[in-house]
Amino acid sequence: MDSTPHGAAVTAAGFGVKGPRGWAFRNIDLSAGPGALIAVQGPSGSGRTCLLLALTGRMKSAAGTAEVGGLPLPKKRAAVRSVTALAHVPGVAELDPALTVGEHLRERALLQGRFGGSLRALLRPRHERRAEARALVDGALTAAGLDPESLPKGIRTSVRDLERLEALRLSVALALIGGPRLLAVDDTDLKLSDDERAGAWAMLRGLAAAGTTVLAVCSEPPQGGEGVVLVRTGGRREADAPEGAPGGHPATTAGTDATAGRDATAGTDAAPDGNSGNSGTSEGNGSDESPANSKADEDPADSEHDQRDGTDDEEGAADALAEAGRS
Known part of the structure; x- marks a missing residue:
């Protein structure tokens, strides 16, 4: 077990959660040292909150491996819950007005x-x-x-x-x-002004600097991302993956753990039953698709498939969140 007295190291490989109607997220890779600030960025419905709940032992994973403070998930979920805390999670940990x-x-x-x-x-x-x-x-x-x-x-x-x-x-x-050794905060920047958002990230940076590992869900990562481990949920379809990506599931370059000097990677492929879903893309990589080969030349059946993929992502995440709220 990790004997670090304050923050908990967080690692994940091929990590995923599946609901009754599909994957909430999968293919998440992450490596962050104790006292790191981890920003989880993605559109609504891409499994951001499910990832937060899974990494804090509140939701059972269905694929891959993960550890928090040396405690393996999902085997040691109860122990992980005892060293983590939730803040600002609608329906799970929220304030009474x-x-x-x-x-x-x-x-x-x-x-x-x-x-x-x-x-x-x-x-x-x-x-x-x-x-x-x-x-x-x-x-x-x-x-x-x-x-x-x-x-x-x-x-x-x-x-x-x-x-x-x-x-x-x-x-x-x-x-x-x-x-807690790991503090998980949902909707960090929801409906905040630019100044308020800067204040929120300054608070979380301060907590991380003091030794507590912070996992924060956001729509936009903090400006000046130095020292922030960035994980993205949601992305392009598998069919749009760069050639040579292993297994058709390309990893997204998610950020750098400044303490450990390692790159953290993340991607999602949230379509059920092995169908192509959302995959990460390498940050900074341009698309090889020319305008002539874009939406205008798509088969209508492919467009319908894209829409179903997005619906499956959101339904899978919604199902998983509903289960967490009842537990």
Whole structure:
């Protein structure tokens, strides 16, 4: 097992999740060291959230291998869940708009004190346990960059009255109270302005720099991607793969792990039953297809097949997410 005291190393090879109606994603390759910032980029319905849930032990994989902190998936899913935390995941780990910031924090600290520690810790004097809980909450708020005093009603501010970036920071702070080795954040940049997006990525970079491995789903990777391990879900069809790609499933150059000095690769082929689906493409590679051989010359049956592939991708991801929400 990985003995690193803080962040968890994350690796995957040919990793995939399949739902009743098809693949949510597959052919994901990833290598990131402890304390890395991993950005998962892709269009909606391409399996981004499913990948996040699978790598944190909340969803069972159907293909390939993966390890988090030296714990193999899916064999050690329960152990992986114990060292990871989710933030801002709709339907799985989300804020209650009716509760206040203080109520969320107190509830999370209570759960951490009751279930996150040892029996010996529960037997300590009450004032010691309360002081420790307060220190955990204060540390998590500081790391997430959320100052309750700056909110309209302070700690009594309702979640429904928070700005989007403030809500994201609160969700991250709640996840950090448990001291995870891997923090997984969904919809990191959803409906954020450019300045808010920069603030969100600055927060996540800071967490990674402090030693926590961060896995963040996004529509756009952070500007100045130095040190970011980029994984892409979704892409071109298998038929568009460059010649010579092994097995018809080309890998996408996903990014560089600056710490380990390795390239991380990822691709998806989400069509069921071996049909061609979405595959990654090498970043920077141009298409050999000329305008004369593009959409104008496509067979109508091929166009219909493309549409079915996209539907299968989204249906597979939706099925897998529904199963995760019920578990």
